[in-house]
Amino acid sequence: MAKLLDDAADVTLIEPRDRFIHNLAALRAVTDPDWIDRIFIPYDGLLTRGRVRRDRAVTVTPTTVQLASGEAVEADYIVLATGSTHHFPAKPEASDSTTAQAQLRQTYQELARADRVLLLGAGAVGLEFAGEIRTAWPDKDIMLIEPSAELMAGFPEEFRSQLRAQLEEMDIKVLLGASLQEPPATAAGQTGTFTVQTTTGVEITADIWFACYGATVVTDYLSPELQAARRPDGRIEVTPQLRVVGQERVFAVGDVTAIPEMKQAANASQHAEVVAANIRALIDGRDDLISHQPQPNQIALPLGPRGGVSYGPDFGVLGAAETAEIKGGLFLDRYLELLGATVEASQP
Ligand SMILES: Cc1cc2nc3c(=O)[nH]c(=O)nc-3n(C[C@H](O)[C@H](O)[C@H](O)COP(=O)(O)OP(=O)(O)OC[C@H]3O[C@@H](n4cnc5c(N)ncnc54)[C@H](O)[C@@H]3O)c2cc1C
Incomplete structure (x- = not known):
């Protein structure tokens, strides 16, 4: 603006x-x-x-x-x-960038020490986070818990079946139709083994958890x-x-x-x-104002830099290679250009 x-x-x-x-x-x-x-x-x-x-x-x-x-x-x-x-970490809170960077670095270290990761919420944020964790750490146990009965409801079945197939291939587990009976005993983003029960009676033991909703x-x-x-x-x-x-x-x-x-x-x-x-x-003293039309659901959902699924009513469903091409770089270039900056400018 x-x-x-x-x-x-x-x-x-x-x-x-x-x-x-x-x-x-x-x-x-x-x-x-x-x-x-x-x-x-x-x-x-x-x-x-x-x-x-x-x-x-x-x-x-x-x-x-x-x-x-x-x-x-x-x-x-x-x-x-x-x-x-x-x-x-979906939207770091600290307004001071040095503090926010230190928090991200600390969380990276916490994550690196955890063998089992539990993500609460399998919406776009939880799924994207799972894909990034899998890319960085091929051997971690990753589980998402999602209260909805369906993964990414509101998107076509072809999108969802591609998503399910990629999650399976990446060994990312998703428990649908469930939430936790009580929050974990540890603070979000801090390593420490805990055991929780889901509303569907499943017991889960993990070493770190994150809230990926709301x-x-x-x-x-x-x-x-x-x-x-x-x-x-x-x-x-x-x-x-x-x-x-x-x-x-x-x-x-x-x-x-x-x-x-x-x-x-x-x-x-x-x-x-x-x-x-x-x-x-x-x-300019004109009254020919233009309008915004609410946009239909569309998404480019990366699962790490090389995976993911996309959907838009104009182009349909796109798989891992095309999603990686669109969004493997997470649009950083676009935002650097908008802000008139370079990657070097964003380094300390
Ligand atoms: C992990 C994640 C990934 C996402 N990926 C995508 C994606 O790939 N594609 C996509 O289209 N969308 C994506 N989104 C959604 C996208 O981030 C938001 O829709 C977008 O940031 C909204 O922009 P905004 O300018 O309305 O608000 P924000 O980005 O939230 O910006 C609001 C700004 O206002 C400032 N502010 C807050 N309070 C005040 C105040 N009182 N006074 C002055 N300033 C204030 C904040 O500091 C902030 O800088 C993603 C969201 C998350 C969390």
């Missing part, structure tokens, strides 16, 4: 992190330490005219953003793009005028033009929106294009 509007407006991007974190590759970073530094990309090259301010929005009204530092920024147009948080939307900063558009689950209702419902000059994009589609960076980028075009139109 910020980059798309940099030539048309005086843009201020407010962001608590000192570096952009390419979280799409966070799961590889805890299994391959070569990736730890490269997923933290400096913001310096993003904007030419505008600025990135390291701060946090604590209250947002239709015209003003109150910051944690105590300062306030007034704006003609405000775009809410605060996304979601996820259990570590993104939480970050929209705790809305003023009473904007609260009206906030659903009980925290997501923000938007119009087809991506205005916050009831607002003329406040927009929302990405994971915070209540748009009925998968919460994905690919969809967030489309929102950004729409809102950038709409703010340009409003700046």
Whole structure:
């Protein structure tokens, strides 16, 4: 959003992190330490005219953003793009990149010491994590537990059968229709042998576990005028033009929106294009605003750099080789380009 509007407006991007974190590759970073530094990309090259301010929005009204530092920024147009948080390591929490990198390094070491890994949740995050762990450690015992009766429900059977076949080939076990009776005695991401029972009566002993479910939307900063558009689950209702419902000059994009589609960076980028075009139109005094169409389910699900399955209504189901071609590099190049950076720039 910020980059798309940099030539048309005086843009201020407010962001608590000192570096952009390419979280799409966070799961590889805890299994391959070569990736730890490269997923933290400096913001310096993003904007030419505008600025990135390291701060946090604590209250947002239709015209003003109150910051944690105590300062306030007034704006003609405000775009809410605060996304979601996820259990570590899927989205590292620390806003300081040195701390986040140290946490990833520590988790890599914990994982390296564990023979048996238990992942709670076999959605895209759990499956992708399992694929990365298998690639790094061919001999570990890997098990996922998933409450749903079906793997990746919402995708065609051909996609799911390819996925099942690859998981079997990689010796990744998935227990469907089950959850834990009680959480493990150890903390997530810390090595230490534990035994748990599933709701289906299976006993599992493992050495480390991770929660791979449940993104939480970050929209705790809305003023009473904007609260009206906030659903009980925290997501923000938007119009087809991506205005916050009831607002003329406040927009929302990405994971915070209540748009009925998968919460994905690919969809967030489309929102950004729409809102950038709409703010340009409003700046020019035009009223020909464009709309976003909710996108059908599609996914490129890697299982390590050489495996995975993809599906999209336009191209159907793609297997391991094609998925690796599309996403083996986890789109790092694309984000380096967006941020005007190089891999060298993201090294300390
Ligand atoms: C492990 C993993 C892999 C994924 N892989 C893919 C994939 O391959 N393809 C895909 O399309 N999607 C993928 N996704 C989903 C994708 O990461 C999200 O949909 C995407 O990050 C959403 O972008 P966003 O800008 O809305 O939010 P975010 O990426 O969450 O960014 C929000 C930003 O706002 C900042 N922020 C938070 N609170 C405040 C505040 N109060 N004030 C100011 N700033 C704030 C945060 O620090 C953060 O930088 C993946 C997700 C995970 C967890």
